[in-house]
Each structure stands twice: as C-alpha cells, then as structure tokens.
Amino acid sequence: MPFTTDAPAAGSETMSFLDQDHQLLIDGQWIPAESGKTFEVKNPADGSTLTSVAEGDRADIDKAVAAARKAFEDGPWSRMTASERGKLIWKLADLMDQHVEQFAEIEALDNGKPKSVAAVADVPLAIDLFRYMAGWATKIEGNTIPISVPYLPGAEFHSYTLREPVGVVGQIIPWNFPLLMAAWKLGPALATGCTIVLKVAEETPMSALRLGQLIQEAGFPPGVVNIVTGFGETAGAALAAHPDVDKIAFTGSTEVGKLIVKAAGETNLKKVTLELGGKSPNIILPDADLPAAIAGAANAIFFNHGQCCCAGSRLFVHRTQFDEVVEGVAAQAKEIKLGPGMHPETGMGPMVSQIQQDRVCSYLESGFREGAQAVVGGKRDACSGYFVEPTILVDTKPNMQVIQEEIFGPVVAAVPFDDPDELIATANDSIYGLAAAVWTKDISKGHRIARQLKAGTVWVNCYNIFDASLPFGGYKQSGWGREMGHEAVDLYTQTKAVTVQLH
Ligand code: NAP
Ligand code: MG
Numbered sequence: 001m002p003f004t005t006d007a008p009a010a011g012s013e014t015m016s017f018l019d020q021d022h023q024l025l026i027d028g029q030w031i032p033a034e035s036g037k038t039f040e041v042k043n044p045a046d047g048s049t050l051t052s053v054a055e056g057d058r059a060d061i062d063k064a065v066a067a068a069r070k071a072f073e074d075g076p077w078s079r080m081t082a083s084e085r086g087k088l089i090w091k092l093a094d095l096m097d098q099h100v101e102q103f104a105e106i107e108a109l110d111n112g113k114p115k116s117v118a119a120v121a122d123v124p125l126a127i128d129l130f131r132y133m134a135g136w137a138t139k140i141e142g143n144t145i146p147i148s149v150p151y152l153p154g155a156e157f158h159s160y161t162l163r164e165p166v167g168v169v170g171q172i173i174p175w176n177f178p179l180l181m182a183a184w185k186l187g188p189a190l191a192t193g194c195t196i197v198l199k200v201a202e203e204t205p206m207s208a209l210r211l212g213q214l215i216q217e218a219g220f221p222p223g224v225v226n227i228v229t230g231f232g233e234t235a236g237a238a239l240a241a242h243p244d245v246d247k248i249a250f251t252g253s254t255e256v257g258k259l260i261v262k263a264a265g266e267t268n269l270k271k272v273t274l275e276l277g278g279k280s281p282n283i284i285l286p287d288a289d290l291p292a293a294i295a296g297a298a299n300a301i302f303f304n305h306g307q308c309c310c311a312g313s314r315l316f317v318h319r320t321q322f323d324e325v326v327e328g329v330a331a332q333a334k335e336i337k338l339g340p341g342m343h344p345e346t347g348m349g350p351m352v353s354q355i356q357q358d359r360v361c362s363y364l365e366s367g368f369r370e371g372a373q374a375v376v377g378g379k380r381d382a383c384s385g386y387f388v389e390p391t392i393l394v395d396t397k398p399n400m401q402v403i404q405e406e407i408f409g410p411v412v413a414a415v416p417f418d419d420p421d422e423l424i425a426t427a428n429d430s431i432y433g434l435a436a437a438v439w440t441k442d443i444s445k446g447h448r449i450a451r452q453l454k455a456g457t458v459w460v461n462c463y464n465i466f467d468a469s470l471p472f473g474g475y476k477q478s479g480w481g482r483e484m485g486h487e488a489v490d491l492y493t494q495t496k497a498v499t500v501q502l503h
Pocket of ligand 2: 232
C-alpha cells in the first residue's frame, strides 16, 4: 500500500485551541473535573499525545444533570419562544461555518480521518443538521382531535395534543464521526427545548469541546448544553443510570446499548433511543452498472476506514461477475493512500486507536484461521500509527465471525451468489439491520428488493447518502428510534392530550 508521511502542521487557530486547558462545560462555565483528574488525547496517526482533557466522573455528571434540570425548569431557556430557539441554533450553525477548516483539522488530528474528507462531509453535514433542526423549532405541533366519549351522551369536549420536550437528555456518542454525532444528538434536542448532558467519546473529545465554545458564543443560556469528557464505564454509566435524566440517546456498540437499556430499566425507566452496530449487505445484481457498483462497493466499505455503523461489509456479487467485481474493488483498494489525516494526499487515515486496530486485526486473524483469504490487504501497517490496510476477504463461510460480527474497519467480505431470490434471506441473515444496498438497472427489482431487505436504510444504485431530513436508524439489534428527520424531533418530545369540557 502507498503510504504518505510528513503531514503539514495544523493552522495556528487549531494549534492554539489544542494548547488550551480543556475542562468540562457545566452550567455555562468551563470547570475542572471534581477529582482534578485529566487524561491524554492521542493522535492516532503516530500515537503522539495531542493534549489532555478533564476526566469527568459521577460527581461531574451529577453537577451537569443538576444544571440541565435547572435550565429546563427555570428558564430563560424554557420561556424562550420557538422562534428564539430556532435563531440560536441557526446562529450556532453560522459560527461553525466560520470554522470549517479548524473543525476539519481537529477531526483529522483527533480521529485520524482525512482533513479533506472532514471538510466536505463531517463538518458541512453537521452544520446542515443544525440548520435543518433550527427550522423544526417553530413547527412542532399537536393536533385537535374530535372525541366521542360514548359513556357521556350529549357532553361536548374540545381535545387537543401538545408536544412537549422530554426534559433533561443524556447523550452518549462514539468516536467515528465526533462532530457529526454531536450534531445529530444536539440538534433535535435543542429544537424541541430539551436540555442536555453530552458525554463524548474518550478517544475523540476535541471537536465537541470546540463546539461547546461556539455554543457559548452563540448565547445559549447556561445549563442548556453541558459537555462532559470522561470514560464510558464511569461518566457514561453514571449518566445512563442517573435518576433525574429523562432520556438517554446513545450511539455506539450494541453491547453497550444493552447496558444503557439495563441502566434505564433499573433506575427511572428513562426513555432510550439507540443507534447501534451493523453488518450491512451490499448486493450487486447481474444487470448492474458494474463500474458504478464497483466504485460504490469500495466507498461502502472504505469510507471513514470502515469505521461506519452502516459500512457495506458484506458484498454479494453474482458468481458470473464475482472475479471482475473483486478485482475492481481490489484495484481501488490498492489506489488508496494510507497516511495521516492532515496529509492532503491521504485517502485513508489510521484506525482511531490501538485498541480498534487490534480489534480489526484480531477479526482478520480469526477469518484466516477459519479459511478466509485476503485478495488485498489483510494486515496492519508496520508504523507507529494505528493503520490497517484496506482488505477484501473471500472464501468465507456464513458462520464465520467475519461474516456475523461488526468489524468496524476497512474489511469487506465478498461472497458470490447464484440465485438472486435466495440471496435476500442470506442478506437478511444478521442480528443487525442498519443499512443495505442493491445495484441494478431494473428499477422495479430495485424497489422490490428495497422492501424485502430488513434494514432502516436501503440505498439503490448508491451508498452512504445521508441528509439531515432523512431518518436514519436500525431494524433488529441495530437500534431503537431514528436519528435526523422529523422522526428524531418526535423522539425528543412527548405527547400530552388535553381535554376541556364545554359547558
Ligand atoms: P462503545 O464502547 O459502544 O462506545 C460508544 C460510547 O459509549 C462512548 O462514548 C463510550 O465511552 C460510551 N460507553 C462505553 N461504555 C459505556 C457504559 N458502560 N455506559 C455508558 N456509556 C458507555 O464503542 P467503542 O468501544 O468505542 O467501539 C466498540 C465497537 O462498537 C466498535 O468496534 C464498533 O463495532 C462499535 N461502534 C459502533 C458505532 C456506531 O456508530 N454504531 C460507533 C462506534 C463504535 P468511552 O469512549 O469513554 O468508552
Ligand atoms: Mg469504548
């Protein structure tokens, strides 16, 4: 694999931000963790230390939840009009727009992804999400409902519903799209008038901390958005179990998702939404536009180094075209330049952490032990960063770990099929149901297969298409509820039915 080095340094704005003291945002103030502890943030391209941040824990979560509760109950947030809320969210998006380059650099250094990708995908999508949600603030409406009440003949009523904010929301986000995941979570919560305690991923806290500064600058009242850096097992678990949190919105592994549900069940039955893992099938039918499908299959698995919950990690190709497609995707894999996210020629950066690199490599080893072969890639890159080569596996069996489990790295298993009708059952044979794709020139076939696939998102002749207005989330063990779109707005509100008797 080609490898680039000697990345240019980040701009002075980013460097001076990284040099700051990084504390917790609680009740409108930046404060150290109660324990005084901090932890280091690594640059995954070379394992060096970027900076350090406060290590929040239970005591800090308690303070943040109290601040969010006060802001929710007492105002000024709760007394603001919907229009004022919308304007504040829009203002935050405008401020972000002035710092696209800086956010892209922070993501490149902290997460490892190419700055060039973050600048056109992560950051603009995050800004767009806030603008989309700013519009929703003034459009959250109830209904008037004609009621009959058969046991009170002749009585007259006026019934209507109110959609009210759920309240104090705990949000726990992962490291694969640090800024974008913060936006997906914060946007609908702010639009609906909730208050928030955001626990960011330990591996990638930096862009959310910069966002916190802009939230302050935009003029959100104290306590509306609280940001706690810290570890999942401590700060995250304390948030999930907190009796005064009304809802938890979580994105991450299915395993931790189950812990969140358990914590909610054992405390106050807080509402839970989950966006979890996937093992998404990507199906190339014999009548597909092959060059487009090959490019799409490469993008489906190699975008963001495969660290996507919706990554197209099971590639199904008709046997007659199998070799051609595998060779085509392999040729694209060989073209991808590995390197630090800050290098302009980098096509794929490192895995986010050594733990993730080890996790991906141990999946590869398990596949090889069970008889799978790598057509391209198949190992870590021997350097100080956490790189894994883009990999295509063949000769897999349906029960192998590499077919059943989410690898969350640049590893696709290519599987030939003979009968398209039997393929649907194979494609649906997963505990997950986040996304799926089909490539065909027969549009009726495309629509029909879209209906048959058990997934929250189906792409036809495309992959990785996202928009703030499109709901995203999982069937089966890929999650509960949806991110984005009006469905996300609904999930941050609850319905109150009001009935007035007319005399
Ligand atoms: P993870 O452990 O599920 O982490 C996601 C978030 O949950 C992080 O903020 C994490 O905090 C927090 N967390 C961890 N344990 C917790 C607990 N007991 N209670 C409350 N919060 C907790 O994911 P990961 O370790 O970063 O990655 C493991 C695997 O998860 C990946 O290989 C991948 O398969 C999957 N994953 C999926 C997504 C997705 O978008 N669906 C994203 C990331 C990972 P810390 O960062 O402090 O641990
Ligand atoms: Mg973790």
